[in-house]
Amino acid sequence: AxxxxxxxxEMSVQEAETVTLSCxxxxxxxxxxxxxxxxxxxxxxxxxxxxEAYKQQNATENRFSVNFQKAAKSFSLKISDSxxxxxxxxxxxxxxxxxxxxxTFGDGTTLTVKP
Amino acid sequence: GAGVSQSPSNKxxxxxxxxxxRCDPISGHTAxxxxxxxxxxxxxxxxxxxxxxxxxxxxxxxxxxxxERTGGSVSTLTIxxxxxxxxxxxxxxxxxxxxxxxxxxxxxxxxxxxx
Numbered sequence: 001a002x003x004x005x006x007x008x009x010e011m012s013v014q015e016a017e018t019v020t021l022s023c024x025x026x027x028x029x030x031x032x033x034x035x036x037x038x039x040x041x042x043x044x045x046x047x048x049x050x051x052e053a054y055k056q057q058n059a060t061e062n063r064f065s066v067n068f069q070k071a072a073k074s075f076s077l078k079i080s081d082s083x084x085x086x087x088x089x090x091x092x093x094x095x096x097x098x099x100x101x102x103x104t105f106g107d108g109t110t111l112t113v114k115p
Numbered sequence: 116g117a118g119v120s121q122s123p124s125n126k127x128x129x130x131x132x133x134x135x136x137r138c139d140p141i142s143g144h145t146a147x148x149x150x151x152x153x154x155x156x157x158x159x160x161x162x163x164x165x166x167x168x169x170x171x172x173x174x175x176x177x178x179x180x181x182x183e184r185t186g187g188s189v190s191t192l193t194i195x196x197x198x199x200x201x202x203x204x205x206x207x208x209x210x211x212x213x214x215x216x217x218x219x220x221x222x223x224x225x226x227x228x229x230x
Binding site: 108 | 158174211216217219221223
């Protein structure tokens with residue numbers, strides 16, 4: 001079974017600065033998918049970014065990028081130029097198959113962006 | 116188009132009563148997931164439906180929990196003889212059968228409080 005660990009329950013960052021959220025996972029599989037989801041205080045969860053394990057290049061979506069270290073089973077999220085709207089709970093998730101099966105989520109990191 | 120909807124948004128029930136939670140997935144999405152989010156914790160997988168295949172019920176915590184999906188669309192999660200530890204936010208998500216990004220689209224959740 002896969003496990004996902006987010007070791008930072010809470011973090012804060014000043015507006016316009018950069019913050020990195022950590023995620024590690026455990027799996028014996030070679031091909032899989034990793035996701036970061038954002039859950040703002042309104043509760044609706046949305047996808048932030050995705051990484052395929054077979055790709056060495058780190059995924060980037062505007063101000064969001066990941067540092068994927070497959071050997072270390074690490075998948076951190078970097079948020080650049082933090083904005084107040086980035087305040088949310090962030091979940092790291094693991095999925096074995098892209099379009100089938102469940103996702104395994106970490107316990108989340110609550111990020112507060114301070115003005 | 117319309118996103119995933121869930122009803123009710125909030126439910127308060129007495130211990131021992133049965134409750135039904137409803138999820139309307141995005142039209143055309145073949146996969147449907149139920150997760151439970153307890154206060155300060157991550158998402159706990161409950162059950163997964165994919166088309167006409169037998170559902171993956173491996174996450175249901177006890178036989179008091181059941182779910183069905185009628186006509187490949189709407190899903191109902193039923194909790195019988197509710198207990199206080201069932202208090203949580205219940206999230207539903209859906210996804211298409213073929214999607215290059217593998218995103219799960221989440222509903223706003225149902226907050227269940229068992230008194």
